[in-house]
Each structure stands twice: as structure tokens, then as C-alpha cells.
Amino acid sequence: MGQRPIPAISMRDFENRKEEIGRKLVDAAEKIGFFTLVDHVLSVEEIEKQFAVSQKYFAQPMEKKREIPYDNNTSLGYEKNYTVLARLWVSLRTTSRKPWMYQRTNCTNQLRMLYYPEVENSAGGWRHGNHTDIGCLTLVFQRDGEDGLDVMPGRKTHTSAIHGDDFFLIPAKMGPIVVNIGDMLMAWSDDRFKANWHRVRAKSVGFSPARYSLGYFNMGREDFVFQGPLKKYPAITCGEYFHNHIKKQFEFFFACLCMSIEWKN
Numbered sequence: 001m002g003q004r005p006i007p008a009i010s011m012r013d014f015e016n017r018k019e020e021i022g023r024k025l026v027d028a029a030e031k032i033g034f035f036t037l038v039d040h041v042l043s044v045e046e047i048e049k050q051f052a053v054s055q056k057y058f059a060q061p062m063e064k065k066r067e068i069p070y071d072n073n074t075s076l077g078y079e080k081n082y083t084v085l086a087r088l089w090v091s092l093r094t095t096s097r098k099p100w101m102y103q104r105t106n107c108t109n110q111l112r113m114l115y116y117p118e119v120e121n122s123a124g125g126w127r128h129g130n131h132t133d134i135g136c137l138t139l140v141f142q143r144d145g146e147d148g149l150d151v152m153p154g155r156k157t158h159t160s161a162i163h164g165d166d167f168f169l170i171p172a173k174m175g176p177i178v179v180n181i182g183d184m185l186m187a188w189s190d191d192r193f194k195a196n197w198h199r200v201r202a203k204s205v206g207f208s209p210a211r212y213s214l215g216y217f218n219m220g221r222e223d224f225v226f227q228g229p230l231k232k233y234p235a236i237t238c239g240e241y242f243h244n245h246i247k248k249q250f251e252f253f254f255a256c257l258c259m260s261i262e263w264k265n
Ligand SMILES: O=C(O)CCC(=O)C(=O)O
Pocket: 112, 114, 128, 133, 140, 149, 198, 199, 200, 213, 214, 215
């Protein structure tokens, strides 16, 4: 797997450079769907403060973390998923019985604090499997030396499961904000902006330090109807699109799980 730089777009002097910045954003969104924002308004100190909150939270004993329930009023909850990935969900609610039955408040944005424990010779190297993001834009914050985020450019349509080129690493760096396009924006742009496959890996040989990342997932309001300028896809509300996608992802996940159980037996 090689390394290929993704475009770094400077936000310096934004008011006077709007046009130029806009062109660069569009170019990066069309070509690769991943880019970093540099010279933005968030200071390293502010980002580090949020990482400190995350680190403090995950350092607590499991019983303590589980004390944050999936609560309909606060919409907060702790999840320890099958890749030992822990997330703090904001603005998403779930029921414990049927994971694909997500309900949402009107605001669908989420902030997730992610933690991948350190690992030696990780079997298969998985931390977060291949996926595309569902929403419009995802902002990912990383810390120096905690590599693992890989991207695979080349997706043609927002529904396609076909992979493009090979994966390449986006080195983890404190400060720049990694931005990626989600499926909703790819559909909204008639597949012009690319929501590409990405994943988080640990080394299958050698030591991988723990990785903390922060993801801010942006989507349109639940009842907002969107359709691309070319009307390539039918008009749909952001809420409906999100709901359908979650359902499809879980169906796909369970189909894979069933196949692997049958295969093992
Ligand atoms: O951990 C990361 O840096 C990325 C996670 C991710 O891609 C996601 O949560 O959608």
C-alpha cells in the first residue's frame, strides 16, 4: 500500500480567497473525495482539549463508560462494537433489540470520539472495516503518530460497492482537519463529488500504538428534501436517505456475518 498526498487546502484569509478556496474544494471533492483543511480557525490547543476529554472518558472502567445509556432525552451512549471500537454518539438514538432501527432527532449531526487500543501483530489488521460515510461531510481529527486511516479513491456512484484503485494511507497529523465526502453528498451532487471507501487499520506485523480520533459527521436536516441539479436520482429527504442507508448497511453486515458463520461450520 503506497502513500499519496491528499490535497491540503489553506483557509487563510478566507473572506478574500473564497473563490479560490471554493475551486480547490470542488476539485478535491471531484477527484478524490478526501482533503485536509489547514490554516483554519481551530487552534491545536482547542483540538487537544477535545482529545483530552476523549482520553479521560475512555480511560474509565467499562462499568463507568456503560453508565452513559442510550437515552432518548440526551441522545448519548457508549458503544463497544465488534472491532473493539468505542464511540460516543451524539444526536443518534438506538434501541438495544434491533440495531438497524435507528431513530433520530431532527438534527442528524453526530460527534464521535473514537478509540482503538494499542495492539501487537493485529490479526487481519482491522480496526474499522471498509466503509463509506452516510452523510454529507465528515471532519476527522487525528493525532501525530497514530496512523491507520486509509482511503481508496475511484468510486463511480454513491450506491456502488465496487472498489477503485488501491488503498493509501492518510498520515495522522495534529492540526489539519481531514475532510471526506459522504454518500448523501455524492447522491446530492449526481455522483460528481466522491464518497470513497476508507478504513482504519493496525499493523498485522509489529506494534501499533493506540489511536484516538474525533469524527464530526454532518448531514442535512431530517425533513430537508434534496435532489441533484441533473436529477439523476429521485428527490428524497435527508432523514429517509439516512434511514434507508443504515438499514442497508446492517443488512449487509448481517449477511456477511451469516456467510462467515456458515462458512466456518
Ligand atoms: O477513526 C477514524 O479516524 C475514522 C473513522 C471513520 O471513518 C468513521 O467513523 O466513519
